[in-house]
Amino acid sequence: MSLITATNLGLSFGGAAVLQGVDFRIDPGEIVTIVGPNGSGKSTLLRLLLGVITPSTGKIVHRAGLRVGYVPQKLAIDASLPMTVGRFLQLPMRHGADAVAKVVQDVGIVGLEGRQLSALSGGQFQRALLARALLTHPEILVLDEPTQGLDQQGEAAFYRLIEQVRTKTGCAVLMVSHDLHVVMAASDRVICLNGHVCCEGTPHVVRDAPEYRAMFGHGTGGALALYQHEHEHGDHCDHA
16 A cells, blocks of 8 residues: 555645646655756645645545654754754654664764754754654655755765665655756656646656656756766765
8 A cells, every 4th residue: 555645636825726636656665756846836745745734625645654754854953052963863752772873873973963963064964854754763754855955975975875774774755856867866756746747757757758858958967977976886985
């Protein structure tokens, strides 16, 4: 059974349609990425699927008891707030030392438990957010543009990490991105959105689709090129 299934989703604000006729599903263990230009409704679709907002039309079904881990696009932390990584990982509920030790190892932030959140780099902070989400043992990990603000090397390293997490935990991954180029090598299936589903399929099917090319062009550079180079040549140096 799919973890989340949505049928004919639509949402309107003030009489203007933001999303219409969207069908969606994500199955156990797969990585699905939603891409589209700014204003295409990606984050809105994510909020609908998570039950944060209610659709104007359509239906959403979650598998009974579904455990969801969420990594936000950004999280504002007051720089004057004394909050270490270790303390942050214990919110909103406490976890055992062994569980915390495992998750910081899995996401590559061993040794940072005593550091203040405000002192972390962008990549380290995203890994801390990921660690906190993984402590709930999610069946599906949801990430809303998790590499915003990272450079191309940081993006490539983070998406490699997501693949490794899926392999180790078996959880499904649902990601939102503004650009297919940086995520296609790490996705099983891509949904191209622009108020409705323009095209859907494996990354290379979507990359070659006329609807996608009309929005994004033909290039496949940036973090994708770096990701593929490191994937093919075994150069897996992490970039914080």
